[in-house]
Amino acid sequence: xxxxxxxxxxxxxxxxxxxxxxxxxxxxxxxxxxxxxxxxxxxxxxxxxxxxxxxxxxxxxxxxxxxxxxxxxxxxxxxxxxxxxxxxxxxxxxxxxxxxxxxxxxxxxxxxxxxxxxxxxxxxxxxxxxxxxxxxxxxxxxxxxxxxxxxxxxxxxxxxxxxxxxxxxxxxxxxxxxxxxxxxxxxxxxxxxxxxxxxxxxxxxxxxxxxxxxxxxxxxxxxxxxxxxxxxxxxxxxxxxxxxxxxxxxxxxxxxxxxxxxxxxxxxxxxxxxxxxxxxxxxxxxxxxxxxxxxxxxxxxxxxxxxxxxxxxxxxxxxxxxxxxxxxxxxxxxxxxxxxxxxxxxxxxxxxxxxxxxxxxxxxxxxxxxxxxxxxxxxxxxxxxxxxxxxxxxxxxxxxxxxxxxxxxxxxxxxxxxxxxxxxxxxxxxxxxxxxxxxxxxxxxxxxxxxxxxxxxxxxxxxxxxxxxxxxxxxxxxxxxxxxxxxxxxxxxxxxxxx
Numbered sequence: 001x002x003x004x005x006x007x008x009x010x011x012x013x014x015x016x017x018x019x020x021x022x023x024x025x026x027x028x029x030x031x032x033x034x035x036x037x038x039x040x041x042x043x044x045x046x047x048x049x050x051x052x053x054x055x056x057x058x059x060x061x062x063x064x065x066x067x068x069x070x071x072x073x074x075x076x077x078x079x080x081x082x083x084x085x086x087x088x089x090x091x092x093x094x095x096x097x098x099x100x101x102x103x104x105x106x107x108x109x110x111x112x113x114x115x116x117x118x119x120x121x122x123x124x125x126x127x128x129x130x131x132x133x134x135x136x137x138x139x140x141x142x143x144x145x146x147x148x149x150x151x152x153x154x155x156x157x158x159x160x161x162x163x164x165x166x167x168x169x170x171x172x173x174x175x176x177x178x179x180x181x182x183x184x185x186x187x188x189x190x191x192x193x194x195x196x197x198x199x200x201x202x203x204x205x206x207x208x209x210x211x212x213x214x215x216x217x218x219x220x221x222x223x224x225x226x227x228x229x230x231x232x233x234x235x236x237x238x239x240x241x242x243x244x245x246x247x248x249x250x251x252x253x254x255x256x257x258x259x260x261x262x263x264x265x266x267x268x269x270x271x272x273x274x275x276x277x278x279x280x281x282x283x284x285x286x287x288x289x290x291x292x293x294x295x296x297x298x299x300x301x302x303x304x305x306x307x308x309x310x311x312x313x314x315x316x317x318x319x320x321x322x323x324x325x326x327x328x329x330x331x332x333x334x335x336x337x338x339x340x341x342x343x344x345x346x347x348x349x350x351x352x353x354x355x356x357x358x359x360x361x362x363x364x365x366x367x368x369x370x371x372x373x374x375x376x377x378x379x380x381x382x383x384x385x386x387x388x389x390x391x392x393x394x395x396x397x398x399x400x401x402x403x404x405x406x407x408x409x410x411x412x413x414x415x416x417x418x419x420x421x422x423x424x425x426x427x428x429x430x431x432x433x434x435x436x437x438x439x440x441x442x443x444x445x446x447x448x449x450x451x452x453x454x455x456x457x458x459x460x461x462x463x464x465x466x467x468x469x470x471x472x473x474x475x476x477x478x479x480x481x482x483x484x485x486x487x488x489x490x491x492x493x494x495x496x497x498x499x
Contacts, residue, residue: 009066012080014055015088016130019095022048023123030116038115042103045119046468049099049126053092056085065136075198077137086349087133087266090356094258095126097360097475101251101367103468108371112160113249121151121158122255129259133266137197138187138224138275141267142180145231148263149176152256156248168247175240176230183227189220190275199275207278221279224271225286231264233325235294242301245318246311250370253314254363257321258356265328265352269345273335284336291333292433295326299440307378307451313366314376316444317359320402323441324355330418330434334425347421350490354414354483358401361476365395368469378448383456391465392452394477401480403445404438410480413487 010017026041026048033040059080067077099122106113128147135141153176157169191197193213194205209217230237245253272283301319305312331347338344366376368391373380385392401408404415415438422431483490 009064011055011058012064012066013078013134015052015059015092016127016134018055019048019052019092019123019130020127022052023120023127026123027116027120030120033116035111039103039107041115041119042099042106045123046096046099046103048123049092049096052126052130053089053096056089056092059085069198074200075137075196077140077198078131078134079136080134083266083269083345083349084134086353087262088130090262090353091129091133091259092126094262094356094360095122095129095255097364097472098122098251098255098259100468100472100475101254101364102249104371104466105249105251105367107466109159109249112162113158114160118155118158121155122252125149125151125155125255126259129263132263133270135270136199136274138190138199138202138271139197141270142184142187142227145227145263145267146180148259149180149231152252152260155252155255156244158252159249162247164247165249166247168244172240172244175237179227179230179237183224186220186223186226189216190224193217193220199270202275203277206276218279218282221276221282222286225268225283228264228268228271229290232261232268232329233264233294233322234290234329235297235322235326238294238297238322238325241322242315242318245321246314250314250363250367250376253318254360254367257317257359257363261321261325261328262352262356265332265348268332269335269348272332273341273345277341280336284333287329287333287336288427288430291326291329292430293326294329295323295434295437298323298326299437299444303440303444305378305444310375310377312376312378313369313381313448316378316448317362317366320441320444321359323437324359324402326437327415327418327434328352328355330427330430331421333430334421334427337425337427338421340424344421344425347417351414351418353490354401354410357476357479357483358398358408358411361398361473361480362395362402364469364472364476365391365398368465368473378451381448382451382454384452386456391473394473396449396452397477397480399445399449401484403442405442405446407484408480409484410487410490414490 026045063081065076065079069075106115125148128144132144135144153169153173156172157166159165193209193216194202196202206217233241298319302316305316328348328351331344335341335344370376401411404411419431
């Protein structure tokens, strides 16, 4: 029996564990803190997420693994390698910025959002999202996916008495549960044909499946991918995105746009590139087709947004995030055709890092505008430069980064990296579709950007910007500007080391 007992590497699992522990502390503390002091819970949560992110630093000295099979040191449930740390940095950093936005949003909500529950759910979701990239068996992967997703449903519908919020949460929940059920069936098929849940063992055993089980294995591969395609908002699993972003509190929409995507893409990478490299002929073409469809539908959807429609700014960011998901899928699809899958995956991670910084920045400025214009129409941004010059300049910079235009060098660099991954893999047709979509996206990003600098229709209003909101905008701006100055840092940082 003693051989079955193994020690746990607590340092390796510290980032997600600390986020989960702080979440429980906040939930219990909420019972004993009076209404007038509830704001303390927000700052404890922000500090907890910052501490979780700092716990990544001691892990940089080398790969760590824990919860391994006693007979096979390479079959582990939790691995803290380069890929894990980069995605955990993205997830915890994104959650931290969303938490800073939430501090102001909860104060403005006038008790419509229960603070203790909100912070507990956000920290729980962040813990699940941080666990997922470290998961190296299908059971842990699915559990982490659900721990990240289930609190998110509640966060979308947490605003009391808001029908729009409740409807958004219901749509998000029903579509997500369906996708999870499909992917669980896929996992069961993969387990039935290989007899293992560990990704490294699946990669080996699925190549030697009996002929009579070959179709079952293929069905398992396809069904497993469906669940992660939903999380990435890939078309046709994207229909929940616009209504969910509009119905959710704005910081939660920002959180879903970045952290939700990071969860989906890291899961997709682990399932395809690590567990199923021998089935690249199945998932490679499927993901390439999904990428083309996703970027086209997303950009056309964003293009159709009317400036005077209620919540059109958030809807445009929602459709834009679907289009960006298409670009993120391109290098993963390319990994199915490329001899250097690690480099292709690194391109996705590099793009995700760029997208996270500038998209959170755009949402932060949107949250600032929403304080005076609750309907958050694109037309509400007209003349923003006259009332808030710095905010207008930064929003313009973020939008140009998303479009891939100078001075948003980091956006251009990320797009070129993804484009070259498609060309190197021989996917010329996909590179052409991407180029067309980049041109379509230029139109609506530039249209919004020019609106910021037009003459305002009325007297510009000036209001004091709360410190947490200022901090969130400043952090994303510093990150975006620094990376535009040295874009090569992103590619160096995002070298995944999965192989």
